Amino acid sequence: MTAAVRQIDPPEHRFADELAFLAGADAGRRPPGWRMTPRNVVTFVAGSAGVPVDGPGGRRVIAPKFVGERALVERCVVTLAGERGLLLVGEPGTAKSMLSELLSAAICGTSALAVQGTAGTSEDQLRYGWNYALLLAAGPSEESLVPSPVLTAMRDGAVARVEEITRCLPEVQDALVSIMSERRVSVPELAGRDGAVSYAAPGFCLIATANLRDRGVSEMSAALKRRFNFEVVPPIADFDAEVALVTRQAKASVERGGADFAVDEAVLDTLVTAFRDLRTGRSAEGWEVERPSSVMSTAEAVAVAASIGLSAAYLPGPDPLSLLPGHLLGVVRKDDPADAERLLAYWDGALRRRAEAGARMWRQLWEHRDVLRD
DSSP, X not given: OOOOOOSSOOHHHHTHHHHHHHHTSOOSOOOTTOSSOHHHHHHHHHOOTTOOEEETTEEEOOOOSSOSOHHHHHHHHHHHHTTOEEEEEOSTTSSXXXXXXXXXXXXXXXXXXXXXXXXXXXXGGTSEEEOHHHHHHHOSOTTTEEEOHHHHHHHHTOEEEEETGGGSOHHHHTHHHHHXXXXXXXXXXXXXXXXXXXXXXXXXXXXXXXXXXXXXOOOOOHHHHTTEEEEEOOOOOOHHHHHHHHHHHHHHHHHHTTSOOOOOHHHHHHHHHHHHHHHHTBOTTSOBOOOOSSOOOHHHHHHHHHHHHHHXXXXXXXXXXXXXXXXXXXXXXXXXXXXXXXXXXXXXXXXXXXXXXXXXXXXXXXXXXXXGGO
């Protein structure tokens, strides 16, 4: 029977061969419960810098999967090797979740032990719940208990992930304080029986992510903050690296949609330049740009590039560059309708100056200014 095709494969499946290769490529010391050495976890996430790695059956170059500073990845790995909590913070769209998935897949072989934090997340989702049919039929027992992903990770000595932890209510967040301090979960309903206390197996650790700039966040307590090492994941600094990432991910998205990706490299360069100008509030030439309140993240740039690619594949006709103003308008309007005026000011400022200087792509883009007035 053929395996079901997935829209997106988790990293432990997508990179299964590479993970197996790296697990056998280094006989050095490993923290308890880890599938590979910390050095190879860093190599898996950040790549081997073009240098082949010796391993079972030969040598291979490991491509980077996270675009960012290698030193950041190394600090994350050291934190987890010490069984400390790791909190990845930063603006939306900076690949915090992807980094947490990659680290989990390399360390314990699964990124699936995850809780998505929301205002509706309950303490049960971080500790345990019950199968109420079994509970009513036979009372509290190990069989009727439903462990949370965090409790499963504790028992298995694996990595648990909590996405958007600051979107959970403070009283729910604080359920993690005792878990991270005492490394055990007590189940009072099972007092005196097997399973009344679950202890963390060696290797258990927790990675959380937080968009601290987002609206609707709940401040973490000082007690919980002390149990995490904070690492800020910044936007991609290098222009070429961002263009390459946007191209790669947009191409993968379009190909999952059953089409070929045929967007010119110059269009993608222009797209990423516009995103970076609006994100930083300054153009590459040093001109001031009014920043919209919306986060002009790399993830949004990927979504726009993919949309342009799908339009070119399925609705051919318009110049792909002519689609960019409308998509940019959709991005900036997400938080504040007044951001549409800021985008228009960018068109009349930095973009117009580039067009007047004779840059062909920017001249073409300037001609579609009226889209922003519709």
